[in-house]
Amino acid sequence: MKLTAKTELIKEIVDIAEGIGALELRLHIETDKLWYRVVDSGNVAMASVEIPSDAFSEYSFEPSQICVDIKKLKNALGFGGKEISITRQSLESNAIIVECAGYKSTQTLLHDATVRKDPQMPALELPGSIDIIGKEFATIIKNISTESDKIRMVISNGVFSVESVNEGQDNVVKPLSTDELIGVSGEGNSLFSSDYLISMSRNLGGDVNIGLGNDFPIIISFYVAGGHGKGKYLLAPRVEA
Amino acid sequence: MKLTAKTELIKEIVDIAEGIGALELRLHIETDKLWYRVVDSGNVAMASVEIPSDAFSEYSFEPSQICVDIKKLKNALGFGGKEISITRQSLESNAIIVECAGYKSTQTLLHDATVRKDPQMPALELPGSIDIIGKEFATIIKNISTESDKIRMVISNGVFSVESVNEGQDNVVKPLSTDELIGVSGEGNSLFSSDYLISMSRNLGGDVNIGLGNDFPIIISFYVAGGHGKGKYLLAPRVEA
Amino acid sequence: MKLTAKTELIKEIVDIAEGIGALELRLHIETDKLWYRVVDSGNVAMASVEIPSDAFSEYSFEPSQICVDIKKLKNALGFGGKEISITRQSLESNAIIVECAGYKSTQTLLHDATVRKDPQMPALELPGSIDIIGKEFATIIKNISTESDKIRMVISNGVFSVESVNEGQDNVVKPLSTDELIGVSGEGNSLFSSDYLISMSRNLGGDVNIGLGNDFPIIISFYVAGGHGKGKYLLAPRVEA
Numbered sequence: 001m002k003l004t005a006k007t008e009l010i011k012e013i014v015d016i017a018e019g020i021g022a023l024e025l026r027l028h029i030e031t032d033k034l035w036y037r038v039v040d041s042g043n044v045a046m047a048s049v050e051i052p053s054d055a056f057s058e059y060s061f062e063p064s065q066i067c068v069d070i071k072k073l074k075n076a077l078g079f080g081g082k083e084i085s086i087t088r089q090s091l092e093s094n095a096i097i098v099e100c101a102g103y104k105s106t107q108t109l110l111h112d113a114t115v116r117k118d119p120q121m122p123a124l125e126l127p128g129s130i131d132i133i134g135k136e137f138a139t140i141i142k143n144i145s146t147e148s149d150k151i152r153m154v155i156s157n158g159v160f161s162v163e164s165v166n167e168g169q170d171n172v173v174k175p176l177s178t179d180e181l182i183g184v185s186g187e188g189n190s191l192f193s194s195d196y197l198i199s200m201s202r203n204l205g206g207d208v209n210i211g212l213g214n215d216f217p218i219i220i221s222f223y224v225a226g227g228h229g230k231g232k233y234l235l236a237p238r239v240e241a
Numbered sequence: 242m243k244l245t246a247k248t249e250l251i252k253e254i255v256d257i258a259e260g261i262g263a264l265e266l267r268l269h270i271e272t273d274k275l276w277y278r279v280v281d282s283g284n285v286a287m288a289s290v291e292i293p294s295d296a297f298s299e300y301s302f303e304p305s306q307i308c309v310d311i312k313k314l315k316n317a318l319g320f321g322g323k324e325i326s327i328t329r330q331s332l333e334s335n336a337i338i339v340e341c342a343g344y345k346s347t348q349t350l351l352h353d354a355t356v357r358k359d360p361q362m363p364a365l366e367l368p369g370s371i372d373i374i375g376k377e378f379a380t381i382i383k384n385i386s387t388e389s390d391k392i393r394m395v396i397s398n399g400v401f402s403v404e405s406v407n408e409g410q411d412n413v414v415k416p417l418s419t420d421e422l423i424g425v426s427g428e429g430n431s432l433f434s435s436d437y438l439i440s441m442s443r444n445l446g447g448d449v450n451i452g453l454g455n456d457f458p459i460i461i462s463f464y465v466a467g468g469h470g471k472g473k474y475l476l477a478p479r480v481e482a
Numbered sequence: 483m484k485l486t487a488k489t490e491l492i493k494e495i496v497d498i499a500e501g502i503g504a505l506e507l508r509l510h511i512e513t514d515k516l517w518y519r520v521v522d523s524g525n526v527a528m529a530s531v532e533i534p535s536d537a538f539s540e541y542s543f544e545p546s547q548i549c550v551d552i553k554k555l556k557n558a559l560g561f562g563g564k565e566i567s568i569t570r571q572s573l574e575s576n577a578i579i580v581e582c583a584g585y586k587s588t589q590t591l592l593h594d595a596t597v598r599k600d601p602q603m604p605a606l607e608l609p610g611s612i613d614i615i616g617k618e619f620a621t622i623i624k625n626i627s628t629e630s631d632k633i634r635m636v637i638s639n640g641v642f643s644v645e646s647v648n649e650g651q652d653n654v655v656k657p658l659s660t661d662e663l664i665g666v667s668g669e670g671n672s673l674f675s676s677d678y679l680i681s682m683s684r685n686l687g688g689d690v691n692i693g694l695g696n697d698f699p700i701i702i703s704f705y706v707a708g709g710h711g712k713g714k715y716l717l718a719p720r721v722e723a
Contacts, residue, residue, distance in 0.1 A: 414587075
């Protein structure tokens with residue numbers, strides 16, 4: 001049983017989970033795809049990733065779940081090789097062997113019973129939608145968060161606004177009209193923790209879609225593995241104090 | 242009422258005040274120039290800056306004083322735009338609106354009564370004078386300060402020396418003769434805190450003039466805004482323990 | 483009495499001693515060479531360096547020993563000059579004058595009686611030997627040390643392995659066969675502290691030879707001064723807990 005892929009792909013998969021502070025991953029390896037869904041310890045944020053098997057250069061795993069320690073896997077990603085392979089001797093084996101750049105890392109799997117089960121991604125119908133370049137969204141979040149630890153996002157009259165939430169009349173707002181966006185529609189107005197948004201948005205390459213509601217969770221959908229796979233972040237709104 | 246300028250110019254103006262640790266600025270906006278004079282909280286250092294109105298691409302402010310929070314203004318300078326504009330609705334308004342790269346930052350002005358009045362720059366006749374490239378002066382200060390938290394500067398017999406002040410016989414001295422200086426004249430010998438000199442000298446671009454006396458303040462005069470405006474630092478001497 | 487050399491050479495000499503955490507150096511200046519041997523405060527590691535006099539552009543010192551403070555000498559190396567000279571007025575002088583980039587640093591010598599005498603480098607016949615590019619060895623040490631604070635090195639059947647020592651079955655191993663090495667021979671198996679190996683291996687340029695035994699010290703031999711001089715590190719093994 002062996003998976004082989006570009007190191008960059010495995011790094012992307014792991015970084016997305018780290019974007020909500022996850023330390024452990026329950027990876028589902030199915031015939032046609034690898035996927036996970038993970039929730040942060042505070043139950044505020046979720047990440048999900050789904051990668052079709054053909055994004056891997058080798059994919060000969062028995063359908064199974066493996067629970068991995070993210071930190072150990074990341075160490076192996078730093079060894080400098082362009083490809084990485086993950087081998088599990090059999091479905092009974094309690095370890096994986098990660099090979100990269102000539103290094104062979106034996107990593108005990110986490111015990112299935114100790115790792116949280118897959119959370120349900122709630123099926124939300126969000127009234128607002130924005131399409132934007134991921135890196136531009138990340139820059140806006142970083143700039144606004146220098147002013148406040150809470151960020152309000154609003155869609156109103158075809159304009160998407162990201163703004164700080166300060167005490168007093170101080171305020172920073174970045175309004176984005178249609179010419180700065182790929183697309184915008186509907187309405188929405190919700191408040192979020194900037195810390196989560198910052199670490200999530202670091203992992204957004206390419207074009208992303210943002211679903212927004214009124215005091216509702218935000219859902220950020222994006223591509224992984226150069227468009228082959230897909231990822232999703234969900235972040236619960238904050239209630240204003 | 243609106244000022245518009247290159248972001249770089251506003252950054253220069255603000256950095257010079259930060260070079261003495263200032264947190265607040267009382268900006269004087271007059272018909273032909275913008276200026277400030279500020280003293281540090283320990284009454285050891287002063288900075289002054291004067292920028293003619295034609296260094297701004299737009300300059301339509303009523304003559305007035307505004308007291309701004311340096312940190313808030315700096316945040317807006319980091320948004321990534323090449324130009325920045327500062328608007329105040331009227332002379333009665335207690336806020337400015339800073340616009341940069343499509344961000345709109347509303348910043349409450351500090352209350353006039355709480356911000357220290359402009360200090361007087363003492364009119365000193367200093368017997369020694371050095372003309373030197375600002376960046377070279379900054380490098381010398383940085384090097385000598387690795388050895389000591391006090392720095393002595395001496396002009397004697399046409400040589401300008403910068404030296405560490407250590408206990409015992411250990412000592413580092415950098416003597417600069419006429420071929421390493423733009424100019425040197427007179428005599429002087431004073432001791433200064435290296436911390437202040439380091440943070441001041443970071444902001445010295447182009448050629449600078451240094452006035453030196455005997456146990457007297459140092460005055461560093463330099464150009465701002467590519468030669469359009471001018472700046473000045475004054476630092477009180479330290480008395481040897 | 484004066485030594486002049488490229489700043490880079492003096493930096494190399496000093497960095498090697500710093501690689502075992504040395505703070506003081508007893509430099510032997512002899513007719514044909516400059517050398518030192520130094521042991522770390524924990525008696526776990528030794529460094530020795532020997533530079534022939536012709537590696538210096540000026541070498542007119544009376545045969546003598548001088549005890550220098552490494553930190554003071556390093557400061558002077560940061561002044562930015564390509565050449566550095568070290569002058570001692572006479573054999574009676576208790577200071578050296580270090581000149582670099584126009585800076586003149588007077589450094590009191592450490593008192594001979596307070597600086598540890600030269601340790602003996604034990605004459606070991608180590609059964610295993612590896613020749614490897616120094617920078618590649620450093621990279622392997624850095625990678626393996628992300629996993630463990632102890633590193634085991636093994637030569638067996640013509641393969642040199644570097645591996646982490648973890649509790650449980652987790653493990654990272656990098657086996658190097660003949661095509662990744664310049665040479666390998668004999669047998670050996672010893673355990674070392676990764677902290678020492680990391681800071682030592684940073685200073686290994688060019689090709690290095692590693693001598694390995696069974697629960698015996700490691701000896702790393704390397705060239706200094708672009709092949710003119712030579713250096714040696716010795717590190718005592720750790721006993722497994």
